[in-house]
Amino acid sequence: MSEALVAVEAAGTDAPVPAASGARLFWRRLRAQRAVLVAAAVVALLVLVALGAPLLTALEGQDPTTYHPTLIDSARGGVPIGSFGGMSGDHWLGVEPQTGRDLFARLVYGARVSLGVALAATVVQVLLGVVMGIAAGLGNRWVDLVLSRITDIFISMPLMIMALALLAIVPSSFPRPVLVALIVGLVSGWGTLSKMVRAQTLTLKGLDYVSAARLSGWSTVSIARRELLPGLAAPVITYAALLVPQNISVEAALSFLGVGVKPPTPSWGQMLTAADVWYQAAPQYLLLPAGALFMTVLALTVLGDGVRTALDPRAASRLRVGTGRKREARADAAARKEDRT
Template sequence: MSEALLTTRAGVDAPAPGGRLFWRRLRAQRAVTAATAVFALLVLVALAAPLLTALEGQDPNAFHPTLVDSASGGVPIGSFGGISGEHWLGVEPQTGRDLFARIVYGARVSLGVAFVATLLQVALGVGLGLFAALGGRWADQIVSRVTDVAAALPMLVITLGLLAVAPASVPRPVLITLIIAGLGWFGTSKIVRAGALALKTLDHVSAARLSGWGTWAIARRELLPALAAPVITYAVLL
């Protein structure tokens, strides 16, 4: 009976698998819940942009020269930048375009760029981090030096420069996404490299290697599940 009780007790108290334990701890954080609610609200506003602008009755690209004072350099006429029942957040200086309509439509571009750029950053960082940790001494040296160079580059300056010289036919959101992804992967790469170097010395990884598993099979089955928590956390910050 005592053995059965101990078995039951052990089954109850046994830790959950890494993925479920991570999500359980994540949901228990109030800050995470609040941040998720804010993010969900932003996504909802971006998706509902046509409905919201129709409710306000404004077009994000419509100019309203009568709502700005040209003699004063295009300052919006009225209190608080021209806020009124027709223009909920006022109008843009010099052009008179409705700010609320431009913000809700701009949220679509911003969130789209952020989401795709983060996916590309994480994919590049994970791949290069694993390559550095598992590819041997020369691979580690090459990736580490490239990572140092990428970390030292001024992303904002490079982005502004490329936006200025790129042809007008290149979509700006696509260009910004590629620049951010191409220069911002180094953080993920460092996290993955450091974690993989520590994990590959553990007994279960050594046992998998002795069993005949290939390098990338070990990375996929043994290393990536253990690296999921820090990578997801960093991706959320990105």
């Protein structure tokens, strides 16, 4: 495909300059949103903490499962000895009540579990939603009808009830984080994505280049992979970015109810379950995982909304109304100058 050219005024002459590519336009719109940049930095920091959990706990000299009974006051019901929950050079954020396990180690390993489960569930939801949506959009009337009814059934299922039932009957020998990710991914989220992909597929398959590929003898799989998926990338990425914080909340809720990740594997929701009776004696035991969960969900939500805005030109144009109009106009002018050079 030939590159589109736009006429711009440069140095007193009308010179055709190549238009910014889709990727550059996306990054330009994303950079114009300061809140999104802050959210992206927070998410990057959380990912680094999750990936570097073994290194961070090794620097502290602790691990998330070792009990320290000498650091708790059994006469007072297991309250940590010392100020601020037993904070010290050996235990940077103190220790858990009753067990004496290092709170910092459990917090960073909990980030690994919570983010890992949410991302794995999102991958399952995206794969299932895209496959079902494209199959329904490209299939005949009966295939579309059957797949659409299956999708409607899963959309109408109450997530928490189904998850509680499935998690209760699966043997405890099955890895719990993997099980939670599979159940969250298979039960929720993908149905809405499937309907969105189906609607977009029905629109795209009527375009000339898709019809030409069909007349050329391409298989349905080739048409979906080479012609439809590029056009579906933007809405799918947008929806996936908004699914991640939702899945983190679901995992935390399941662990809070006691049917998610099981001890001794740390999870933020599980830590909140154990901390509900210690908010007065050891408030950091409740505030730290709650604060981490809140900041993670908030940052991912802001980042997901920023991605949606950057990928949707209509949403991007609405940003120009209000206090950010001049800042975005300057960003566009700088980008156009960069394109000319």
